[in-house]
Amino acid sequence: MYPLESLMFRSPARVFAALNAVRTPDQVVPIMGKAVVLGGSVAGLLAARVLSDHAESVVIIDRDDLQASGERPGVPQGTQLHALLPGGFLQLERLFPGFREQALAQGAIEAPPAARRNYLDGRRKVVVPDDADSLAGSRPLLEGLIRQQVLRLPNVKTVTARATGLVCDGAVATGVRCDVGGLPGVESGDLVVDAMGRSSRLSEWLEQAGWSRPVARRMPVHLNYATALFRRREANPELAVVLALHSPGMSSDVAGAAFFAVEDGRWMAMMAGYGENRPGRTADDFVRRLREQFPPEFGEVAGGELLDDVQTYRHADSRRRDFHTLKRFPAGLISVGDAVASFNPVYGQGMTAAALHAACLSAYLRSGPDLGAPARRFFALQKVVVDAAWSTSTSADLALPHVNGPYPRGYRFSSWVSRQIVTATVTDVTTARRFNEVVSMRAHPRSLATPGVILGAVRANRRAR
Ligand SMILES: Cc1cc2nc3c(=O)[nH]c(=O)nc-3n(C[C@H](O)[C@H](O)[C@H](O)COP(=O)(O)OP(=O)(O)OC[C@H]3O[C@@H](n4cnc5c(N)ncnc54)[C@H](O)[C@@H]3O)c2cc1C
Structure with missing residues (x-):
């Protein structure tokens, strides 16, 4: 058994370290018949990967057709630049041995420390030579890679449907109501996993079924993103990832900018502003700012051909739902990914947090839990991950001039x-x-x-x- 008990009584820092102790799951312990995962984006796919070790079958329900590739309506943030943090990359290698090679074969770009450059207020930061590696690629590429690996598992299948409500039998969640092409249906399972993203309606469903909804916490950030693609000349650029941040309170109306080498010979460039500042909304403004307000590397990227319209995105707040505080909660139900906590995207935490939630699920299921009881020990582990990511992002955001507490x-x-x-x-x-x-x-x-x-x-x- 996985030593969950020993994890439970350790300090948050040691739990976090244990979740990060990378090892490929080696012991398959089927403890349930069917698991139903609601939402087939990064968090749902990673949960499904873990569940495939412990359930006879796993069904992923998504309103989008997950057999199709590329951008999709269920993930509107998919057009925006997505950083895969080294912590997330480590977890992906753990869940899918050989992930790096497959990603590179499909166009992802290696981003070792020497190929990453960071600026703070125009000053170039030192390189940490022994820092961990990462990969650069577009969000659809990264999600597509994870999806390919998961859908290859023989006991995982997808259903295209919209989940509409929870089915409970007494104190146990036994399935989910769905709308399949206009027809109502029910998908039953021994464990229901909410991975429906930050707009998940699980709280409302719980209330409708007579349970309490979790306390929701929000920190308004009012972030405005703009992302644009440029043609890249070099197949193997010296720099794969460049970030330039401006400290809060600086006179600039741009909070920061970044560019990443992505598949198909492109640069993906992003700039962000807060509140009423919406830098880079038009192609002219985007290119001009890259040239005039950032270090010279940005100007070089902006000198390439602009390949499409600038894509904008407004992100209102960081938010979390504290399931771990609920006194009454149905058995057979958990929630993962953005549905539990979603952060200011400038810190690039979302996919890595989802991977760490999957590590929590793995630790929980390996401990041989009683699935007839609420998954409190899962939520206790997950809280450590949520608290860590929340404290990193909100403590930085409290320094923003337009954020006023608490x-x-x-x-x-x-x-x-x-x-x-x-x-x-x-x-x-x-x-x-x-x-x-x-x-x-x-x-x-x-x-x-x-x-x-x-x-x-x-x-x-x-x-x-
Ligand atoms: C602008 C922006 C930039 C970001 N940048 C980064 C970054 O640099 N690095 C990073 O790691 N993260 C980033 N993120 C966060 C990242 O996108 C998410 O954390 C990540 O996608 C994991 O989210 P998720 O799987 O929990 O939910 P989502 O990705 O939101 O997916 C939810 C899924 O649930 C499905 N769904 C929803 N409701 C239903 C329903 N009723 N029935 C069936 N299916 C349903 C949707 O179709 C979708 O597939 C960014 C986010 C934003 C908004």
């Missing part, structure tokens, strides 16, 4: 510490290494709150001055 206790001190650490990442490799481990979700944020890290950052900043 500020946690000790915020002044913690924001001073964050500023010291972030500033030191420009010049100091040791601080940058620790920081990168946290922002790429390979280490818990608490690993930065040690006297050694803080003093190291303060000293590095003094030296740099």
